[in-house]
Amino acid sequence: MKLPFSLSVPETRAWLPAVALILCLSMIAIAAVALFTVGADPESGPASLPTSIAAQGYQGLKRMLVARGHETSTNRFEDGSEVSRADIEIITLNNDGGVYNAAGTSAHFRKKAQEASASASSASEASEQASQPASDAASSAQSAPVKVSSELYTADDGDFTGPDKRRSDHILYHPLGRVVIVVAPKWESGPAPGNPRWAGTPAMISAPQLRRMLAVLAPVSSQPLPDTDDDDDGASSSASAAALPPAPPGKGVYDDGDAIFTYDKVPYDVRQAHTEGPLTVHGVAGQSAFPLDMAVGAIGDLQTISGPNLAPVLVSPDGRPLISRVTVTDGRQQPKVPVYLVSDPDLLNNQVLSDPRRVVAALEILDRLSPAGAKKRPSVVFNLTFNNLSFDHDLLHALSRPPFIAVPLGVLIIGLALMWAAFARFGPPVAEEEGAALGRGVRVLADNAARLMAISLKEAKLGPAYAGMVRDEVLRARGHRLLGPNDSPDELADRIGTLYGASESYTALKSKASNLLTVHQLIDVVQKLHAWKTEIDRANI
Numbered sequence: 001m002k003l004p005f006s007l008s009v010p011e012t013r014a015w016l017p018a019v020a021l022i023l024c025l026s027m028i029a030i031a032a033v034a035l036f037t038v039g040a041d042p043e044s045g046p047a048s049l050p051t052s053i054a055a056q057g058y059q060g061l062k063r064m065l066v067a068r069g070h071e072t073s074t075n076r077f078e079d080g081s082e083v084s085r086a087d088i089e090i091i092t093l094n095n096d097g098g099v100y101n102a103a104g105t106s107a108h109f110r111k112k113a114q115e116a117s118a119s120a121s122s123a124s125e126a127s128e129q130a131s132q133p134a135s136d137a138a139s140s141a142q143s144a145p146v147k148v149s150s151e152l153y154t155a156d157d158g159d160f161t162g163p164d165k166r167r168s169d170h171i172l173y174h175p176l177g178r179v180v181i182v183v184a185p186k187w188e189s190g191p192a193p194g195n196p197r198w199a200g201t202p203a204m205i206s207a208p209q210l211r212r213m214l215a216v217l218a219p220v221s222s223q224p225l226p227d228t229d230d231d232d233d234g235a236s237s238s239a240s241a242a243a244l245p246p247a248p249p250g251k252g253v254y255d256d257g258d259a260i261f262t263y264d265k266v267p268y269d270v271r272q273a274h275t276e277g278p279l280t281v282h283g284v285a286g287q288s289a290f291p292l293d294m295a296v297g298a299i300g301d302l303q304t305i306s307g308p309n310l311a312p313v314l315v316s317p318d319g320r321p322l323i324s325r326v327t328v329t330d331g332r333q334q335p336k337v338p339v340y341l342v343s344d345p346d347l348l349n350n351q352v353l354s355d356p357r358r359v360v361a362a363l364e365i366l367d368r369l370s371p372a373g374a375k376k377r378p379s380v381v382f383n384l385t386f387n388n389l390s391f392d393h394d395l396l397h398a399l400s401r402p403p404f405i406a407v408p409l410g411v412l413i414i415g416l417a418l419m420w421a422a423f424a425r426f427g428p429p430v431a432e433e434e435g436a437a438l439g440r441g442v443r444v445l446a447d448n449a450a451r452l453m454a455i456s457l458k459e460a461k462l463g464p465a466y467a468g469m470v471r472d473e474v475l476r477a478r479g480h481r482l483l484g485p486n487d488s489p490d491e492l493a494d495r496i497g498t499l500y501g502a503s504e505s506y507t508a509l510k511s512k513a514s515n516l517l518t519v520h521q522l523i524d525v526v527q528k529l530h531a532w533k534t535e536i537d538r539a540n541i
Contacts, residue, residue: 017422024419031412041074042389045191046199048094049389050074050382053350054199056189058092060350061362062382068363071379075176076390078166087371087378089177091386092345093185093213161254162263163215165222167386172219172328172335176381178371180339182326183348185213186272186303204301207270217326217341218264218309219333225259264329268307271320275302278357281314281322288313289368290323296347297358305343313340314365322347323365340369460522463513470529471506474536500539502532 046054051074053059065072073086171180189202245260247253252265278298283290290313304320306312309329312321326339342348347365352358370378384390399408453459471493480492493506509532513525 020419020422024415024422027415028412031408031415034408042384044389045196047189048092048185048187048345048349049387050090050092050384051389054189055349055351056187056199056202056345057350058090058183058348058382060353061348062380064359064363065366065380069377071377072382073379074382074384076384078385078390086177086381087179087374088366088369088380089175089180089383090183090348090380091171091180091383092183094387160212162252162261163212163218163220165220165261168216168218168220168263170385171216171339172326173333175335175337175339176383178337178374179369180335180337181342181366181369182217182339183342183345184303184305185210186301186345204272204303207272210270210305211266211268214268214305214307214341215263215266217339218266219328220261220263222259222261225255225257264309266307266309268305268310270303270305272301272303273318273320275300279317281316283314284312287311288323290314294361294364295357296361297352297355299344299346299358303344303346305341310341323369338369338371459519460516463516463522463525464510466526467506467510467513467529470533471510474533477537478540496536497532500536502535504528504532506532 041051044051044057046052046057048054048056048058050058050062062072071086171182185205187202188205190200192198192200245253247262250265252263254261254263276298279296279302281294281296283292283294285292294314302316302322304316304322305324306321307324309327310321310324311327312324314321314323316322322343324341324343326335326341328334342365346352347358348362352362366378366380399405453462471489474493474496475489478496480496490507490510497504497506509525509529513522513529516522516525
């Protein structure tokens with residue numbers, strides 16, 4: 001069947017450069033994306049996060065600081081070792097901020113409770129009469145809340161067992177800044193149900209939930225978990241699983257399976273009062289660098305927090321604390337650097353962009369809280385580890401930072417070199433010089449003959465043959481043909497050499513070529529014959 005049209009496929013040389021370009025650029029793009037986005041700020045939805053552009057986020061504050069000339073950075077490492085220390089560290093708490101202990105209930109004593117429940121089940125099977133009560137007791141034990149320090153969890157407590165010791169120690173004793181500013185949460189915000197890219201209607205956070213989150217502002221102590229030997233006695237197991245060690249007054253106790261932690265149950269007084277119109281707040285005389293009267297614009301539903309470990313430095317019009325300095329009670333070690341609690345996040349979040357007065361007030365708050373001796377534009381680090389945006393040290397993050405970044409950069413350079421080499425290989429085909437129409441078999445035979453002569457040390461015998469080849473090329477180039485058997489080509493070559501001013505005669509060179517003993521003598525004669533031919537060719541131009 002003959003087609004009405006012809007199909008033509010381009011030659012390989014026409015599309016191979018494009019394929020090489022696409023492959024090389026793809027490799028470099030993948031490496032660049034992996035290196036330059038691994039440590040970038042994560043994208044966040046409409047939530048109360050430092051990286052969010054929603055009304056309850058803090059991206060506007062960061063951009064204002066950058067525009068003002070502050071050096072800003074973000075920390076996503078749990079230990080903060082990869083971030084240089086800044087003048088101010090800002091920690092924003094949110095309703096899913098990971099400030100609680102990871103275990104929802106006591107891991108160690110939950111295991112003991114399961115063992116006790118299993119022992120109770122086996123005991124109930126022994127007696128038919130006690131089977132039903134034991135079953136009821138087991139079911140009620142499964143549905144009852146877990147005991148901690150002889151205090152039942154309430155429905156409002158949820159899965160809260162206690163603050164995370166690592167978070168508390170970071171704020172009080174291992175900060176990233178010379179001043180720490182902790183911004184309390186106020187809003188429960190998230191994406192809209194119909195459109196996840198839009199912000200939903202925020203709701204104010206409940207006071208009990210806020211108190212639990214603020215538990216990280218007090219020290220958390222720990223002690224090793226006591227060793228308990230498992231035995232076959234169900235009563236002993238039940239007794240060990242009954243409760244944690246009793247907590248001192250005003251304290252809470254929990255364990256994570258490895259240690260027992262004790263934390264302060266601070267009775268924070270949280271108030272959320274509706275306000276209208278611009279507000280003028282007041283600095284506490286002798287306690288802060290804030291002016292006695294400071295305009296902060298209009299803030300609806302003003303939130304204030306007071307507590308025994310909070311010393312007010314800026315108060316609302318009715319005298320309630322808006323900004324307080326955190327202290328440690330009971331004569332324990334005080335924080336390593338000044339730690340401040342901002343009671344209302346609307347003083348610093350993106351809502352300040354709605355009013356120029358609020359923008360001025362937010363920047364003035366940071367200036368007033370900056371450490372003594374700081375430069376005119378103090379550096380600021382936003383700590384994202386309190387917002388479930390942290391990551392651990394891994395190979396990819398290590399390779400994206402000095403000095404290990406030299407390894408992927410070296411790979412990129414090698415990739416560019418390979419791309420250049422690939423393009424250098426392609427192009428128009430190189431024209432081969434026309435020569436004798438020798439087949440592959442003839443060339444193989446010639447190579448074999450040359451190798452055999454080299455092995456037998458007979459290369460010197462090639463001298464006369466090379467001399468005759470050079471002579472014939474000279475005669476053929478000038479159109480000379482031998483007319484008879486009596487004509488001597490050597491004499492004709494001598495006459496041509498004399499005519500064109502050759503420095504040596506052909507006969508003398510041929511005589512030397514016939515009396516060779518070593519390869520070095522052969523090379524010398526070959527060079528002279530080539531020079532003789534070159535002199536004739538140049539004289540004929």
